Amino acid sequence: MKSKDILVTGSTGYIGGRLVPRLLDAGYRVRALGRSASKLKCRPWASHPNATIVVGNVLDRDSLRDAAAGCGAVYYLVHSMVRGTRDFSATDRLAAKNMVAAAKAGGVERMIYLGGLGDEQAGLSPHLRSRLEVAHILQSGGVPTTFLRAAVVLGSGGASFEIMRYLVDRLPVMITPKWLDTPFQPIAVRNVLRYLEGCLEHPETAGQTYDVGGPEILTYRQLIEIYTEEAGLRKRVIIPVPLFSIRLSSYWIHLVTPVHASLARPLAESLRNRMVCGESRIRSIIPQELLTPRQALRVALDRIRQDQVETCWMDAGRLTSPEWVQCGDAPYAGGAVLRCAYRMRLKATPEEVWSEISRLGGDTGWHYGNRLYTLGRWMDILMGGQGRGRVRRHSKALFTGDVMDFWRVLEMDPPHRLLLYGEMNTPGESVLEFRITLLPDGEIELKQIGRFLPKGLAGLAYWFSLYHIHQRMFRGTLRGIGSRIGRPVISGPEPFNPVAEYSCRIPTPAETGNDRTR
Secondary structure (H helix, E strand, C coil): CCCCCEEECCCCCCCHHHHHHHHHHCCCCEEEEECCHHHHHCCCCCCCCCEEEEECCCCCHHHHHHHHCCCCEEEECCCCCCCCCCCHHHHHHHHHHHHHHHHHHCCCCEEEEEEECCCCCCCCCHHHHHHHHHHHHHHCCCCCEEEEEECCEECCCCHHHHHHHHHHHHCCEEEECHHHHCEECCEEHHHHHHHHHHHHHCHHHCCCEEEECCCCCEEHHHHHHHHHHHCCCCCCEEEECCCCCHHHHHHHHHHHCCCCHHHHHHHHHHCCCCECCCCCCHHHHCCCCCCCHHHHHHHHHHHHHCCCCCCCHHHCCCCCCCHHHHHCCHHHHCCCCEEEEEEEEECCCHHHHHHHHCCCECCCECCCCHHHHHHHHHHHHHCCCCCCCCCCCCCCCCCCCCEECCEEEEEEECCCEEEEEECCCCCEEEEEEEEEEECCCCCEEEEEEEEEEECHHHHHHHHHHHHHHHHHHHHHHHHHHHHHHCCCEEEEEEECCCHHHCCCCCCCHHHHCCCCCC
């Protein structure tokens, strides 16, 4: 199999982003498929001589066919259960059919798919039912497909782990639904990755279905108790309530954790189903040390404490640059782009300034008005926006697609430029940009530029009602950066007009995800 390329779909996702470097280390040639070239190219493994960046979309059959052509195997690690997808089951169904057609046309020898674990006769949740439907489509398509069925995957950065971590960390008393006593068989993420990689090494796994789980069966209540002990927290009071509905559970998760209700609901629905392995044949085919839930949680917490979270569930999803962000003027943007911009000159190096900018958000905060940011997060939640306090994957390093509170990294050119896209639920679209320029006299000019494209009168009212607050926060952030660096501030922060600095730049096909070339 090492004589042919291996295509990994979902290569910027939680599992795919960890599988790619393992395959490369094992000597495989890997085509990493994603919708954003910039998001793929910033990964640590992107420069590996055996890695090929492939821009494509599982919903675009042509791009998928080009990506799969000549590959020996395909890992199918995508799903559509993300915010903004109205019917993830229908989207997943279409994507799976496209994958089957692309694999057959490209002469793919086998596929490997990671899905959910559950009894088909037990009234599966929509999420698990969709995962099973995808497996049926892939396995009936003519290309031998290995289906690995897993329950909850335990690992730092995983959605299920993060939900539990934030709930337990923040709530000494938890009112929970009755499914807290449902049995399930979790598995550590490192064990899942070993099974995925091992399937390539064992051709007898082609076309087979295997249940993959850890060595212990327990309940969610027991898992919470284990987490509490490993995290060094006081014992939590758990109060199950029979009438605590799935909808209410998802809203509660949305309120307390970084996970949006649109993702929390299908996950919460799945927790009602008993997810226990019905067989364990794969253990004899791909032997390995299976971590217990306690060991898996301990490793996950260590990774977080050491700032070594390899991938995060928030890495996945579309990264689209709105055209007005590239253009920045009314004729191209389709309306008036409103701006708030400040600049400051200081004695420092671009690397020193970049180091401080890349730490913004998370535990570091924004150096000014952090309470206002907290208030803004709560208001955003009440308006149906992102979950509370979305976490940074790493406290210092940044990659394209990472989140910084309710911003997402859209573009970056260290140590000169950082462009963030606002994911708040506001009547308009917003971006925040930092520019670092080395001047001829050796000084640094640091600019912070906020741009907002309002939608209707509500957007205008939103912008102008907060404009003076934004001014104060911009000045405070720049002062805070200068103070943290500890270098002399020559002038500023002072307002300036950034309009003259921007000209329309139409994104390249590779940047928009429409480039079908490798």
